[in-house]
Structures are given as C-alpha cells and as structure tokens.
Amino acid sequence: MCVHGQPVDVSRAQARRKCSNTVLRITPIRDEVGQAMARLGATLFARHVPKGSLINIGVGFPEEVARYVVEQGLGRDLTFTTEAGAYGGLPVPGVFFGAAIGPEKLISSTEMFHLYREKLWACVLGVLEVDEQGNVNASKRGPRMLDYVGPGGFPDIVYGAKTVIFIGSWMTGAGFRIREGQMHLERPGKPKFKREIAEITFSAREALRLGKQVFYVTQVGAFQLTEQGLALLCLLPGIDLHRDVLAPCPARIHVPEEVPLVAEAIVTGKGFRLEWPGE
Numbered sequence: 353m354c355v356h357g358q359p360v361d362v363s364r365a366q367a368r369r370k371c372s373n374t375v376l377r378i379t380p381i382r383d384e385v386g387q388a389m390a391r392l393g394a395t396l397f398a399r400h401v402p403k404g405s406l407i408n409i410g411v412g413f414p415e416e417v418a419r420y421v422v423e424q425g426l427g428r429d430l431t432f433t434t435e436a437g438a439y440g441g442l443p444v445p446g447v448f449f450g451a452a453i454g455p456e457k458l459i460s461s462t463e464m465f466h467l468y469r470e471k472l473w474a475c476v477l478g479v480l481e482v483d484e485q486g487n488v489n490a491s492k493r494g495p496r497m498l499d500y501v502g503p504g505g506f507p508d509i510v511y512g513a514k515t516v517i518f519i520g521s522w523m524t525g526a527g528f529r530i531r532e533g534q535m536h537l538e539r540p541g542k543p544k545f546k547r548e549i550a551e552i553t554f555s556a557r558e559a560l561r562l563g564k565q566v567f568y569v570t571q572v573g574a575f576q577l578t579e580q581g582l583a584l585l586c587l588l589p590g591i592d593l594h595r596d597v598l599a600p601c602p603a604r605i606h607v608p609e610e611v612p613l614v615a616e617a618i619v620t621g622k623g624f625r626l627e628w629p630g631e
Contacts (some may be wrong), residue, residue: 394417397570404429405473435509439467475517478518482603486582495531507553514563515567523544531590533556543601572587573611
C-alpha cells in the first residue's frame with residue numbers, strides 16, 4: 353500500500369486516526385462498557401473469521417471491533433473494504449466513513465457489490481432492533497418519515513457474507529457500569545430485543561437457508577442465530593441471567609443448560625489478546 357510511491361504505515365495511520373477522533377470527537381468516544389462490547393465482538397470475529405477473508409465493516413460500534421482486530425495485529429491477514437469502493441487498507445470512521453487509509457485499489461461501488469456477492473466472507477454491522485426469530489431492523493428508527501434511514505447496501509452485504517456479526521446496545525437508555533472486572537446493569541432501559549420489530553432489513557430465515565453464521569453482540573453477552581431463533585451464546589460476568597436478560601426481554605431466548613462466562617480480560621481490557629485459532 354503506497355501513497356505517492358511511499359509505503360503506508362497502517363499502524364501509524366491507525367494511531368493518528370484514533371488520536372484525531374479523540375481530540376476532534378468526530379465519532380462518539382466509547383466508554384469502558386462500549387469497549388468491552390467491542391472486545392467481545394472482536395473475539396467472536398477472530399474465532400469465526402479465517403485468515404485471508406474479505407471483510408466489510410459498518411459505521412459505529414463495528415468500527416470499534418475493527419480497531420481491536422487491527423491493533424491486535426490480525427488486520428494484516430485480512431482485506432477490509434467499503435461499499436464506496438475502497439479495497440484493502442484501513443477503513444476510516446465517522447464522517448469520513450467510506451474512505452480508507454492506504455487502499456490497494458479503488459473500484460466502483462457496482463464492482464464492489466458484485467465482489468460482495470461472490471467473495472465476501474464476513475461483515476460487522478450495527479442494529480436498531482432484533483426480534484426473537486433473529487430478524488434485524490437497521491433501517492427504521494421510528495414512525496416519522498425523518499426516522500426512516502433506509503437500508504442502503506445493508507441487505508446486499510448480509511446476503512453475501514458467510515459470517516455476520518451484529519453489534520448494538522441491549523437496551524436503549526440503559527446504564528451499565530464495570531466494577532471489579534464485572535459488568536453491571538444499574539439502570540434498565542427500553543429493550544431492543546423484541547417479539548416483533550418495525551421492519552425486517554435482515555431476514556433470519558434467509559440466513560439460515562443459506563447456511564450463514566450469525567451472531568449478536570451486546571453489553572450483556574452474545575447470542576447466536578439457530579433454527580429455533582435466538583440462542584444465548586455467552587454472558588458477561590456480573591450479568592444476572594434472569595434479572596438482566598430473561599425478565600426484561602420480550603423476545604424468547606433459548607438458553608443452554610450451562611452458559612459460558614466471558615473472560616475477564618474482555619470485560620476490563622487488561623491482558624486482552626486476540627489471535628487466530630491454533631496460534
């Protein structure tokens with residue numbers, strides 16, 4: 353990757369991007385709770401996405417997942433893309449979304465979506481709400497016309513990807529806090545996992561038909577799409593299964609006999625490491 357014939361130092365570019373965002377606040381500065389959620393998403397990514405994969409990263413929390421993947425050294429084994437046409441390099445967040453640092457090449461959006469249909473391995477995307485079947489609304493925020501943001505390239509991206517990782521808040525307006533290596537729900541909010549959602553932007557039935565791996569990452573833990581609907585995959589330590597997950601959630605959640613707890617390093621970031629399986 354070169355600019356005017358000079359190699360681009362992606363790690364240095366990542367550090368500058370992170371610094372500029374912190375100073376200018378171009379995108380939201382994630383607190384320790386948001387960072388824990390991003391680390392969980394990055395852990396699932398490293399576990400289920402193989403080396404050499406073609407990747408699409410969405411705006412918002414997905415960018416934080418990508419940041420951990422890059423900072424932990426896994427980015428050099430992946431090809432990041434944007435639907436705007438940047439192939440390779442490092443995706444840029446926030447108001448600069450769609451651009452990339454040091455891309456290998458720039459192609460048309462039409463060519464990129466054709467590539468997604470044929471070769472996209474994984475995507476990490478945000479959500480507005482999820483229903484108990486695993487369907488996702490990412491296009492309709494509310495009843496007003498101004499609330500309709502539309503699907504954009506979302507349906508095409510999830511159709512092409514073999515592995516789909518959704519990441520978003522468990523509740524709207526909830527208050528979470530990390531204390532002594534554990535996650536605590538201190539102020540409940542409005543559930544985002546529901547019996548029904550306002551609009552289906554991602555079809556769980558179609559994803560199952562196509563054999564996709566689908567995960568949903570939140571502050572309480574992660575869920576996986578199964579033939580029975582949403583299944584709890586893991587819980588963050590400190591989260592009470594019945595009080596914080598099952599009782600306030602209108603959606604039916606399938607719970608295994610034993611629910612694994614997320615490692616404390618994912619919650620706190622202390623000693624957090626990402627690596628490919630078998631390395």
